[in-house]
Amino acid sequence: MDGKVATLAELGLTAQGGREARLTGLSVDSREVRPGHLFAALPGSVSHGAGFVETALEGGAAAILTDADGARIAASALSSSSAALIIAEEPRQALAHAAALWFGPAPGTLVAVTGTNGKTSVSTFARQIWTALGHRAVNLGTTGVEGAWTHPLKHTTPEPITLHRALARAAREGVTHVAMEASSHGLDQHRLDGVVPAAAGFTNFTQDHLDYHQSFEAYFEAKLALFDRVLPEEGVVAVNLDDTKGAEIARRCAARGQEVIGVGHAEGARLRLLAQRFESTGQELRFAWQGTARMCRLDLVAAFRPENVLLAAAMVIGAGEDPDDVFRALPELTTVRGRMQLAARRNNGATVFVDYAHTPDAVETALKALRPHVMGRIVAIIGAGGDRDRGKRPLMGAAAAHHADAVIVTDDNPRSEDAGSIRAAVLEGARGVIGGAESVTETGDRAEAILRGVDALGPGDALLICGKGHETGQIVGDDVLPFDDAEQASVAVAALEGHA
Ligand SMILES: CC(=O)N[C@H]1[C@@H](OP(=O)(O)OP(=O)(O)OC[C@H]2O[C@@H](n3ccc(=O)[nH]c3=O)[C@H](O)[C@@H]2O)O[C@H](CO)[C@@H](O)[C@@H]1O[C@H](C)C(=O)N[C@@H](C)C(=O)N[C@H](CCC(=O)O)C(=O)O
Numbered sequence: 001m002d003g004k005v006a007t008l009a010e011l012g013l014t015a016q017g018g019r020e021a022r023l024t025g026l027s028v029d030s031r032e033v034r035p036g037h038l039f040a041a042l043p044g045s046v047s048h049g050a051g052f053v054e055t056a057l058e059g060g061a062a063a064i065l066t067d068a069d070g071a072r073i074a075a076s077a078l079s080s081s082s083a084a085l086i087i088a089e090e091p092r093q094a095l096a097h098a099a100a101l102w103f104g105p106a107p108g109t110l111v112a113v114t115g116t117n118g119k120t121s122v123s124t125f126a127r128q129i130w131t132a133l134g135h136r137a138v139n140l141g142t143t144g145v146e147g148a149w150t151h152p153l154k155h156t157t158p159e160p161i162t163l164h165r166a167l168a169r170a171a172r173e174g175v176t177h178v179a180m181e182a183s184s185h186g187l188d189q190h191r192l193d194g195v196v197p198a199a200a201g202f203t204n205f206t207q208d209h210l211d212y213h214q215s216f217e218a219y220f221e222a223k224l225a226l227f228d229r230v231l232p233e234e235g236v237v238a239v240n241l242d243d244t245k246g247a248e249i250a251r252r253c254a255a256r257g258q259e260v261i262g263v264g265h266a267e268g269a270r271l272r273l274l275a276q277r278f279e280s281t282g283q284e285l286r287f288a289w290q291g292t293a294r295m296c297r298l299d300l301v302a303a304f305r306p307e308n309v310l311l312a313a314a315m316v317i318g319a320g321e322d323p324d325d326v327f328r329a330l331p332e333l334t335t336v337r338g339r340m341q342l343a344a345r346r347n348n349g350a351t352v353f354v355d356y357a358h359t360p361d362a363v364e365t366a367l368k369a370l371r372p373h374v375m376g377r378i379v380a381i382i383g384a385g386g387d388r389d390r391g392k393r394p395l396m397g398a399a400a401a402h403h404a405d406a407v408i409v410t411d412d413n414p415r416s417e418d419a420g421s422i423r424a425a426v427l428e429g430a431r432g433v434i435g436g437a438e439s440v441t442e443t444g445d446r447a448e449a450i451l452r453g454v455d456a457l458g459p460g461d462a463l464l465i466c467g468k469g470h471e472t473g474q475i476v477g478d479d480v481l482p483f484d485d486a487e488q489a490s491v492a493v494a495a496l497e498g499h500a
Pocket residue numbers: 028029030031041042043044045046047048049050052154155156157158159183184185186189
């Protein structure tokens with residue numbers, strides 16, 4: 001945005017005393033302030049950004065956006081400055097709107113999805129459907145910006161400056177359609193308040209992020225904001241009715257007069273899942289749109305997959321596509337990076353999948369979702385991250401031993417911890433299961449564990465490599481060693497089948 005200048009009024013902001021400023025950029029971090037910037041001094045979880053106003057002013061900030069507390073904290077720094085002061089009740093919301101105006105036009109069609117699990121999957125499928133229909137589309141979230149334009153991101157839902165910069169750049173690259181993930185942190189912090197979705201989706205609601213939200217109620221309230229605050233009145237709501245909280249959202253939105261597309265097995269679903277038949281690398285679906293039954297084959301495994309696919313279809317329909325065109329595109333959907341991804345196949349037909357499951361619940365869900373596709377045995381590779389929740393380690397081991405036929409415990413980002421001790425905790429959980437997996441073994445080196453796992457596969461068997469999904473590195477101490485589960489799976493198959 002070199003050379004660009006805007007007034008406060010052009011960004012929808014009004015300073016105390018009506019003072020004006022000519023802005024050259026926006027920052028939320030005082031260390032990034034350049035001369036002429038608006039510095040948003042936000043109340044944080046660790047400190048109040050207002051404590052950094054002095055640094056921002058030294059850096060040349062022309063305006064400070066904050067709340068009433070912030071104005072008090074920064075009063076003395078501001079008293080000797082000519083910078084404009086904007087006091088907003090919700091400075092994060094004001095920043096989101098200002099960032100949307102500063103960076104300029106975003107792609108014309110945007111949808112957003114929230115829920116505990118499945119956001120990355122649903123937004124990726126929405127992007128793939130649009131692409132199949134001839135649009136230049138991207139998905140934006142945990143795996144960065146992917147599709148017609150790619151760009152890395154540090155967060156699932158980035159703060160508004162990063163978000164609107166990315167959206168504007170995507171638009172300049174010719175992208176017309178965006179499916180984005182709305183994390184509960186992002187919603188709670190008003191990061192999406194400057195976007196205008198045509199449709200919003202809800203996957204499901206289970207326990208997560210209680211360290212931040214404190215209670216289930218607060219966590220759900222955060223998610224509701226996508227429908228109550230971010231989605232405009234004329235926006236369409238696509239929601240999984242099989243989830244109790246989803247049904248509640250559907251009722252609330254319908255009562256408000258919003259168009260709702262219910263998805264799921266539930267009788268009242270406009271897009272209703274009727275039946276599934278599983279094969280080793282995919283499944284047949286029978287579903288109905290507004291009462292008319294249809295069939296299609298998905299080249300995707302996991303019993304829960306149709307939930308994600310049909311929700312994505314509902315969001316794309318809600319955003320204006322013709323339902324028949326959308327359903328014709330479904331057989332073309334391909335795997336989501338690191339989510340029940342078919343990474344390799346042995347000559348004997350055995351399959352190797354990679355999944356990001358890194359909690360006890362996710363390990364259980366992933367293994368159960370794979371089971372109906374597998375005629376033989378399931379081998380699971382699992383490990384747990386260092387410098388993360390220690391309590392989950394034995395529980396992950398137990399989940400794997402309960403639901404797999406053989407378990408290989410290995411390393412997954414030991415970070416600053418002793419890798420052997422982490423494995424020992426996972427092994428203890430796995431070996432404590434009575435009547436579970438027939439074998440539980442330990443192989444610290446992840447590449448070797450994958451080779452052993454692949455080697456153990458007979459006809460009809462499957463290997464599920466849990467924990468790293470789309471990650472491209474193994475974090476050991478301060479080093480990030482290149483490592484990609486899907487790539488290692490192919491390397492292992494090639495080595496065992498004797499081809500390069
Ligand atoms: C817990 C959380 O969400 N924190 C966000 C919050 O920062 P904070 O409240 O911790 O900030 P703080 O450290 O108290 O500092 C207060 C303010 O002072 C500013 N500051 C701080 C130091 C300094 O020298 N100068 C300065 O200006 C900070 O930029 C901040 O605005 O506000 C910041 C500015 O908007 C965010 O960047 C930051 O996200 C951090 C980076 C983060 O890691 N968030 C994660 C937890 C997150 O949002 N994850 C979700 C979903 C994950 C999932 O689904 O698994 C995501 O969407 O990625």
